[in-house]
Amino acid sequence: MIIMSTTEKARVLLQNQLDEGKTQTERNKLGQFATPTALAIDILEYASALLPLDFKIRFLDPAFGTGSFYSALLQRFQRAQIVEAVGYEIDPHYGDEAIKLWAKTSLQLNIADFTSATPPNSNKAKANLLICNPPYVRHHHLSRIEKLRLQNKTEQTAGIKLSGLAGLYCHFLCISDAWIAKDGLAGWLIPSGFMDVNYGQQIKEYLLNRVTLLRLHRFHPKDVQFSDALVSNAVVWFRKAKAPANHAVEFTYGGSLMNPNVKEVISVDVLRSTVKWTNFGLGSNSINSNCQQMKLSDLFIIKRGLATGANNFFVLTPEQVSTYQLPSLFLKPILPSPRHLLVDEIEADSVGNPVLDRQLFLLACNLPEDEVKAKYPSLWRYLHLGVENGISDRYLCKHRSPWYLQENRPPSPFLCTYMGRADTKRGRPFRFILNHSMATVANVYLILYPKPALAVALSQKPELNRSVWQALSEISDETLMGEGRVYGGGLHKLEPKELGNAIVSITLQS
Numbered sequence: 001m002i003i004m005s006t007t008e009k010a011r012v013l014l015q016n017q018l019d020e021g022k023t024q025t026e027r028n029k030l031g032q033f034a035t036p037t038a039l040a041i042d043i044l045e046y047a048s049a050l051l052p053l054d055f056k057i058r059f060l061d062p063a064f065g066t067g068s069f070y071s072a073l074l075q076r077f078q079r080a081q082i083v084e085a086v087g088y089e090i091d092p093h094y095g096d097e098a099i100k101l102w103a104k105t106s107l108q109l110n111i112a113d114f115t116s117a118t119p120p121n122s123n124k125a126k127a128n129l130l131i132c133n134p135p136y137v138r139h140h141h142l143s144r145i146e147k148l149r150l151q152n153k154t155e156q157t158a159g160i161k162l163s164g165l166a167g168l169y170c171h172f173l174c175i176s177d178a179w180i181a182k183d184g185l186a187g188w189l190i191p192s193g194f195m196d197v198n199y200g201q202q203i204k205e206y207l208l209n210r211v212t213l214l215r216l217h218r219f220h221p222k223d224v225q226f227s228d229a230l231v232s233n234a235v236v237w238f239r240k241a242k243a244p245a246n247h248a249v250e251f252t253y254g255g256s257l258m259n260p261n262v263k264e265v266i267s268v269d270v271l272r273s274t275v276k277w278t279n280f281g282l283g284s285n286s287i288n289s290n291c292q293q294m295k296l297s298d299l300f301i302i303k304r305g306l307a308t309g310a311n312n313f314f315v316l317t318p319e320q321v322s323t324y325q326l327p328s329l330f331l332k333p334i335l336p337s338p339r340h341l342l343v344d345e346i347e348a349d350s351v352g353n354p355v356l357d358r359q360l361f362l363l364a365c366n367l368p369e370d371e372v373k374a375k376y377p378s379l380w381r382y383l384h385l386g387v388e389n390g391i392s393d394r395y396l397c398k399h400r401s402p403w404y405l406q407e408n409r410p411p412s413p414f415l416c417t418y419m420g421r422a423d424t425k426r427g428r429p430f431r432f433i434l435n436h437s438m439a440t441v442a443n444v445y446l447i448l449y450p451k452p453a454l455a456v457a458l459s460q461k462p463e464l465n466r467s468v469w470q471a472l473s474e475i476s477d478e479t480l481m482g483e484g485r486v487y488g489g490g491l492h493k494l495e496p497k498e499l500g501n502a503i504v505s506i507t508l509q510s
């Protein structure tokens with residue numbers, strides 16, 4: 001249990017009052033999610049374990065808020081050790097009150113944008129202990145101009161060209177390089193997404209080549225440290241010094257920094273050659289020597305499901321099929337939209353139809369009109385209804401010949417729902433579906449067609465279908481959301497190419 005100092009109690013109270021004075025949207029915009037007291041204390045306690053006794057501290061928090069880290073610093077270190085304490089906070093709503101709260105201490109809090117501030121010139125004036133929980137503002141929420149400014153600044157200050165997909169926290173980390181003294185210690189509380197996704201590559205290079213990465217601790221995703229922000233967090237510790245030869249990094253998982261559940265030491269050489277770092281620190285069993293990391297585009301051809309041009313006309317219930325006496329020859333099973341698909345694994349009956357409450361069929365006929373008219377009068381009558389109702393004049397239909405022709409999308413065992421919200425009841429924006437049926441899908445799904453090598457492996461060992469599906473389902477939401485884009489109201493979307501960039505850990509040989 002954490003015993004709060006009187007000042008910390010006052011700070012938490014102030015934090016809550018200030019948070020209540022803002023809407024969730026306003027707070028999201030500036031990444032205003034405070035570090036809980038227990039976590040701030042854990043972080044400063046770990047910093048004190050890394051620093052010599054009596055170490056003279058020049059502290060910097062570039063995203064200060066009301067000062068949860070500063071408060072923990074004052075609790076965990078002697079006042080005499082704190083030579084200097086500097087903070088930056090862009091928002092006077094928090095900053096002005098924080099200045100009042102800490103008025104009796106030596107804190108110099110600047111109400112300013114840290115990413116535009118000028119770092120000290122001399123090494124002596126730079127911080128030797130930087131602790132930061134930077135704003136988690138995803139790249140979609142940065143304007144084009146702001147993103148360009150940040151990219152230029154990051155390149156000028158740290159020589160790192162960050163991807164356009166990097167969130168604000170990546171820029172904070174790189175820009176602050178110019179603020180840390182030689183041998184200074186830095187502890188960053190950041191989303192763990194950078195460990196796996198493409199945009200994190202430059203951050204990983206920075207951590208491996210420019211500083212000495214000491215430790216990477218990840219919290220258990222279920223143990224979300226921030227009740228009001230949906231992220232899996234990591235704490236990254238490094239020293240601003242070149243890493244010694246044969247350096248190894250401590251990866252820890254779960255529990256707290258001072259008392260993690262799992263510990264593992266991984267050499268920098270292994271880290272250099274591994275794309276996905278979240279596999280480390282989960283315990284020795286988790287790293288399977290047969291396990292390979294591959295881009296989905298190495299394993300699958302990914303296509304969007306078919307665009308019928310008029311679902312109401314071409315996608316039919318069994319009742320409609322019987323009313324219009326449509327020939328079964330031209331009917332293919334098709335899955336309902338993800339909203340109506342309550343299971344993630346689809347069983348099939350003896351003829352390959354999906355076993356679902358809601359059965360649907362796609363009308364798919366590629367015979368020319370003359371032939372339909374001559375041989376299939378009931379189908380001809382139905383198509384004629386489509387002409388009368390203007391279906392044949394709709395954009396997609398009009399550009400096809402014959403107008404009722406459908407794209408060819410054979411069934412595949414692997415499907416992905418590529419549009420969704422992170423805040424649904426299921427809690428996951430994207431779902432992977434294992435489809436045992438012969439049903440095709442409309443363009444509300446992405447279809448993953450196994451490439452030849454995988455297709456051969458699956459045909460030799462059908463039980464691998466399930467392992468592949470499980471591996472797909474284990475791709476973290478952070479990874480998928482990092483590849484895709486987000487629309488207003490929190491709707492996440494993935495294009496086939498974006499899904500192809502996601503990395504999966506997969507074991508294909510036993």
Ligand SMILES: C[S@@+](CC[C@H](N)C(=O)[O-])C[C@H]1O[C@@H](n2cnc3c(N)ncnc32)[C@H](O)[C@@H]1O
Pocket residue numbers: 030031032033034035036061062063064065066067068069088089090091094112113114115132133134135136
């Ligand atoms: C995740 S909060 C962390 C606050 C505090 N350090 C804590 O851990 O509780 C990030 C803070 O950074 C501030 N911020 C956002 N953009 C900033 C910027 N460009 N420069 C300085 N502060 C910024 C936000 O207003 C917010 O208070």
